[in-house]
Amino acid sequence: MSILVGNIRLPLEASEEDAFAAARKKCELSGSAVRRAHLYRASIDARRGRITRVLSVLLELDSADAEAAAVQRIGKPDVRLKKPVQEPVPTGTQRLEHRPVVVGFGPGGLFAAYVLAKNGYRPLVIERGQAIDSRDRAVEAFAAGGAFDPCSNIQFGEGGAGAYSDGKLTSRINDPLSEFVLRTFVAHGAPEEILCRAKPHIGTDILKQVVRRMREDIIRMGGEVRFGCALTGMIQRGGALAAAVVDGQELPCERLILAIGHSARDTFEQLHAQGVYFEPKPFSVGARIEHLQRDIDRGLFGKLAGHPALPPAEYTLSHRENGRACYSFCMCPGGQVVAAQSEPDSIVTNGMSYHARDGRNANSAIVVSVDPSDFPTADALGGVAFQRQIERQAFRVTGNYQAPCQRIGDFLDGTITRRAGKVRPTYPLGVQYGTLEGILPDFVVRQMQGGLRVFGRKIRGFDAADALLTGPETRTSSPVRITRLENRHSRQISGLIPCGEGAGYAGGILSAAVDGIGCAQEILQNFCPLEERRD
Structure with a gap:
């Protein structure tokens, strides 16, 4: 039997053995009753000015007596039975004439x-x-x-x-x-x-x-x-x-x-x-935001930023206003912005990072929800037409595959960017400084401006003037659903x-x-x- 013990909160410096001991204590089990213990989930909680490790531990029990004792704890807070994963296996009897x-x-x-x-x-x-x-x-x-x-x-x-x-x-x-x-x-x-x-x-x-x-x-x-x-x-x-x-x-x-x-x-x-x-499906559009990763680390971890036990900081932000959501999407710590178009004469941005996440900049999409009522046509592929309008307009503005780029300070003030500040863009084909207005729909721009001001109150420096927006980001999810039965x-x-x-x-x-x-x-x-x- 294996039991999963969750919500184990420990200081940043705590060891795995400390986590195992805390799990056994929650289950009232001795060390000899556990055949094997290992970490099942680990995360960092940096909310409310304190940084703690939040862990789940899987305990594999050694005897029937230990299992009987553990059963008494299953169902109580943070303790549950861990069932083995069942792999898919063939059960059908019909014959295929051709390969799937x-x-x-x-x-x-x-x-x-x-x-x-x-x-x-x-x-x-x-x-x-x-x-x-x-x-x-x-x-x-x-x-x-x-x-x-x-x-x-x-x-x-x-x-x-x-x-x-x-x-x-x-x-x-x-x-x-x-x-x-x-x-x-x-x-x-x-x-x-x-x-x-x-x-x-x-x-x-x-x-x-x-x-x-x-x-x-x-x-x-x-x-x-x-x-x-x-x-x-x-x-x-x-x-x-x-x-x-x-x-x-x-x-x-x-x-x-x-x-x-x-x-x-x-x-x-x-x-x-x-x-x-x-059928047409809602999705979201916006742009990629870039900060220095060290600034995001400081904004989330405070004085502990740079601690060897902490990973590069990552965030999830959202704000809802006027019936729409503005939110961060696909955050890439220590990553770069990439050219993600699938059609010629268009511009699309996305983000990526390597396993080490050791790049100079952090990036994520800041996007606004859109739905079929926003699309230029009412047919099933109206979302595709909406995406294309934005992507081709970006290409028309720059005249090539360089991406439009604007500093956050200018974006919030409604002014044109002339040059970068301390944050340098990572988009590989180069950028043209200017404005995202006239590329993104007006309602998207206004919603992003409101969202960024809110996000700046949640993470210090998030709306800093030198942070960059490179766009457009239009491929957050599919613009269609190919409806299927049960x-x-x-x-x-x-x-x-x-x-x-x-x-x-x-x-x-x-x-x-x-x-x-x-x-x-x-x-x-x-x-x-x-x-x-x-x-």
């Missing part, structure tokens, strides 16, 4: 393919972008001033958009499969610390290696991955999927997991034209399984991965593994 197809190789498609391959279903993965090494070269060439590749960039390619991010593994979902995702990452090279950190992250440098190893495992287990191939349509018969159309060629299949990501606009348009049901199939086409963030059912690496597993389980629960055959 997974379209898209971001977190949702990656984990869908991994679970299918691990259980003998030999999935075929179709990815419009390139493998991670080739993708790296395309991204680096563009950042150095080379040509933009619309098929292999920060949005498209092996690992999806998450491969060029902070590699955050936090989520609001409370699904036991989250632990399966984390353990799978660790098995493929991620640091073990992600298993116990309250806000785990891998970093783009390590995540790309993990994704590559998972792909190698998928192939070793009988799967196939085809890069540089795009879904261009599908064929249905009697309301059931009969084939995918890949670069104009028919590919027979009865099950297709559609994990195309939030930026596959051409695919959205093609599928919508073929009758796949889409069995995860599309409303119109049985066998088509919309998946992950692009389908509107996830919001980040972890939740997309869990959704990918759930989509794979639909196949495991209905079909038996494929026989060894050539097709």
Whole structure:
């Protein structure tokens, strides 16, 4: 038996042994009754001017007597039974005539393919972008001033958009499969610390290696991955999927997991034209804010900033006014702002950081919620049109792929920025100083101005004049939802399984991965593994 003991609050200097002793005390167990103890979650609480470690400890008990004693404590504050994670296993009996197809190789498609391959279903993965090494070269060439590749960039390619991010593994979902995702990452090279950190992250440098190893495992287990191939349509018969159309060629299949990501606009348009049901979805837009990381550390940790036991500080901020939210999103401690467009003649920003998070600047998105009533058209793809308007206007203003950039002081005063102060922009293609007004909608600008003033009262220096806004940030989540039924199939086409963030059912690496597993389980629960055959 394993029991989980939470809400253990200790001083910053406390050791793991101190945490284990506190856990045993809460459960009234002696040291000899515990076979093994280890940290399950660890976080820092810097609120109210005090900094403490907040820990959860997993205790594995050594005897029936210890288990009987522990049962008396389970259900009391901060003590609960820890059930083992159940891995997906095949239970279906129907026979698939063709391999299941997974379209898209971001977190949702990656984990869908991994679970299918691990259980003998030999999935075929179709990815419009390139493998991670080739993708790296395309991204680096563009950042150095080379040509933009619309098929292999920060949005498209092996690992999806998450491969060029902070590699955050936090989520609001409370699904036991989250632990399966984390353990799978660790098995493929991620640091073990992600298993116990309250806000785990891998970093783009390590995540790309993990994704590559998972792909190698998928192939070793009988799967196939085809890069540089795009879904261009599908064929249905009697309301059931009969084939995918890949670069104009028919590919027979009865099950297709559609994990195309939030930026596959051409695919959205093609599928919508073929009758796949889409609906517009709220998302958020704004810009990337940059501070010196040391200033954020001081703002959150005070005089303890720089303490060796403290990580680079990170924040989550929100403010609601006039029926809209302004909030921070995808905070990257010690990171950099990146060029994240997926179409030519447009500008999109995002943020990423390496595992060490040791860069000079901190960045996050400061964004404002938008909904279908804000979109220029009332159809299902109105959110795509809204994003494009902003992204293309930014390109028109600068005349190239340099991003518009404005100091916070000027942004709050409504004046034009002429030069940077102590905070220097990290956007790799260079910036043009000026104003974000005329690029972002007026209501977004006003809401951001109000939010920044509030955030400056929450974290000292957050609204400092020299902090920078580089924009626009428009890809916070998918602008559409590909509506699916309770069995995860599309409303119109049985066998088509919309998946992950692009389908509107996830919001980040972890939740997309869990959704990918759930989509794979639909196949495991209905079909038996494929026989060894050539097709």
